[in-house]
Amino acid sequence: MSNDSLVMARRLTLVLAVLIAVCSAAVVVIAPKAQAGTAAQVLHYEYGPIHIDAGQNTIQFSSGQVAKPAVDGWIVGIKPNILLPDNTTPRVDVIHLHHAVWVNLSRTDSTRGGPQRFFAAGEEKTALALPKGYGYPYVASDSWLLNFMIHDLVNQSFDVRITYDLTFIPKAGYTKPITDVTPVWMDVQNGDLYPVFNVYRGRGTNGQFTYPDQAANPYGSSAPKNQFTMPTGGTFVWAGGHLHPGGLWDDLYVDRGGQSAHVFRSTAKYFEKAGPVSWDVSLGVTKPTWKLQVQTGDVLRLTTTYDSSQHSWYEAMGIMVLWFAPNHSGGTDPSTLAAAKNQVHYTHGHLAENDNHGGLADPDLRDPSTLPSGPNITNIAISNYEYSPGDLDLATQVPTVQQGHSIRFTNADAPSSGYGTWHSITACALPCNLTTGIAYPTANALIGFDSGQLGNYGAPTAGHLTWDTPTDLPPGTYAFWCRVHPFMRGAFRVVPAT
Numbered sequence: 001m002s003n004d005s006l007v008m009a010r011r012l013t014l015v016l017a018v019l020i021a022v023c024s025a026a027v028v029v030i031a032p033k034a035q036a037g038t039a040a041q042v043l044h045y046e047y048g049p050i051h052i053d054a055g056q057n058t059i060q061f062s063s064g065q066v067a068k069p070a071v072d073g074w075i076v077g078i079k080p081n082i083l084l085p086d087n088t089t090p091r092v093d094v095i096h097l098h099h100a101v102w103v104n105l106s107r108t109d110s111t112r113g114g115p116q117r118f119f120a121a122g123e124e125k126t127a128l129a130l131p132k133g134y135g136y137p138y139v140a141s142d143s144w145l146l147n148f149m150i151h152d153l154v155n156q157s158f159d160v161r162i163t164y165d166l167t168f169i170p171k172a173g174y175t176k177p178i179t180d181v182t183p184v185w186m187d188v189q190n191g192d193l194y195p196v197f198n199v200y201r202g203r204g205t206n207g208q209f210t211y212p213d214q215a216a217n218p219y220g221s222s223a224p225k226n227q228f229t230m231p232t233g234g235t236f237v238w239a240g241g242h243l244h245p246g247g248l249w250d251d252l253y254v255d256r257g258g259q260s261a262h263v264f265r266s267t268a269k270y271f272e273k274a275g276p277v278s279w280d281v282s283l284g285v286t287k288p289t290w291k292l293q294v295q296t297g298d299v300l301r302l303t304t305t306y307d308s309s310q311h312s313w314y315e316a317m318g319i320m321v322l323w324f325a326p327n328h329s330g331g332t333d334p335s336t337l338a339a340a341k342n343q344v345h346y347t348h349g350h351l352a353e354n355d356n357h358g359g360l361a362d363p364d365l366r367d368p369s370t371l372p373s374g375p376n377i378t379n380i381a382i383s384n385y386e387y388s389p390g391d392l393d394l395a396t397q398v399p400t401v402q403q404g405h406s407i408r409f410t411n412a413d414a415p416s417s418g419y420g421t422w423h424s425i426t427a428c429a430l431p432c433n434l435t436t437g438i439a440y441p442t443a444n445a446l447i448g449f450d451s452g453q454l455g456n457y458g459a460p461t462a463g464h465l466t467w468d469t470p471t472d473l474p475p476g477t478y479a480f481w482c483r484v485h486p487f488m489r490g491a492f493r494v495v496p497a498t
């Protein structure tokens with residue numbers, strides 16, 4: 001193992017141990033009973049309440065058993081959501097489901113080993129609906145785990161529940177034939193606890209950046225994480241993508257004998273009027289007519305493409321979960337599936353939780369480019385969600401630094417090691433002083449910089465509390481925001497050396 005991967009492995013082990021210990025006990029709220037001998041029924045399950053601290057952005061794991069059907073059967077659909085105590089879905093610009101992964105501890109993950117990941121959701125909230133006649137065999141004694149990251153974007157705590165409506169067929173008394181399918185998890189960073197990469201404004205081709213193809217040395221000395229060699233032939237019957245704001249599509253290829261066939265594109269449909277910049281999006285899933293026949297030794301390969309024309313995207317993801325019937329005949333050979341690869345179905349339209357787009361005039365936030373220069377400084381503290389000095393909230397001047405020098409930011413809202421409130425310093429285009437919403441602010445500065453999440457708690461933190469501004473910034477005013485808490489804004493000014 002390289003030094004880097006050793007450090008990463010240690011960090012991940014530590015974070016797993018700490019998080020499992022820290023995660024508060026949550027209780028089953030609703031556990032309906034499946035009725036035997038009936039056709040598919042929708043069962044509503046919940047996990048929670050989960051107490052989310054103000055400003056929290058932590059990867060957590062469920063404790064205790066996760067609610068699930070009491071009898072054997074087949075899962076044929078899953079619909080995710082997140083709810084507040086009053087049973088409303090929270091606004092995405094206030095608190096949202098960054099991701100949740102449903103894990104079956106009693107099965108083995110086909111592409112990574114270890115516990116089986118069988119469903120995932122982020123704020124794109126794609127619902128699974130397997131084509132008729134296919135089902136995920138469910139055994140009541142299976143043990144499930146939830147891995148979730150709930151992102152609190154404001155300085156206020158919440159109690160939330162993660163909900164999942166299972167479309168379920170009880171086995172007892174069901175006589176129609178069902179073909180068993182198993183999940184195949186494809187991920188451009190497969191195997192990582194926090195499988196992310198960065199997209200930098202202007203990289204790629206024609207304003208689009210495809211990962212990993214256009215990244216420099218994306219996997220270092222390790223094997224490509226975006227590929228999986230089929231251990232057996234069979235038929236894929238469903239596929240759906242996951243990506244983050246800025247993402248345009250996830251592409252699946254089948255490589256066989258030197259030939260590569262593009263077999264599916266999960267295209268993001270943005271309802272967001274500002275373009276591909278927010279969670280106001282739905283991801284395309286395969287239509288029931290899409291059936292992909294593969295052979296032993298075929299290599300599945302996933303890529304993801306982001307819009308890099310106006311923005312940088314930090315901690316981006318590219319995932320596709322597929323459902324596979326091993327040793328099943330039928331379906332179309334990869335080489336002739338091209339015609340169907342772009343035919344997608346969207347499982348939802350615009351969702352009301354994405355109604356606050358932001359980007360309007362905010363009377364409290366000053367345009368830093370119009371403010372006079374303040375004193376030369378060397379340090380900015382981030383404390384209680386404020387950059388000090390330099391916060392744009394009711395600002396009267398902009399702190400300065402001489403060209404060639406740095407300002408050191410220190411996050412005082414997190415301990416030197418352990419759980420805390422994590423902040424970033426992320427460049428945004430001037431004036432960066434409009435109202436906060438799902439589409440504003442963004443990392444849209446021409447000269448981009450990003451500190452990562454200042455904290456020392458394993459993923460997703462940067463592993464340190466301080467960050468220094470680049471020394472090569474030309475004179476000018478630089479606005480920034482916190483990617484974790486987008487209402488936080490600040491600015492500094494680089495002045496010519498005297």
Ligand SMILES: [Cu+2]
Pocket residue numbers: 385422423424482483484485488
């Ligand atoms: Cu913050």
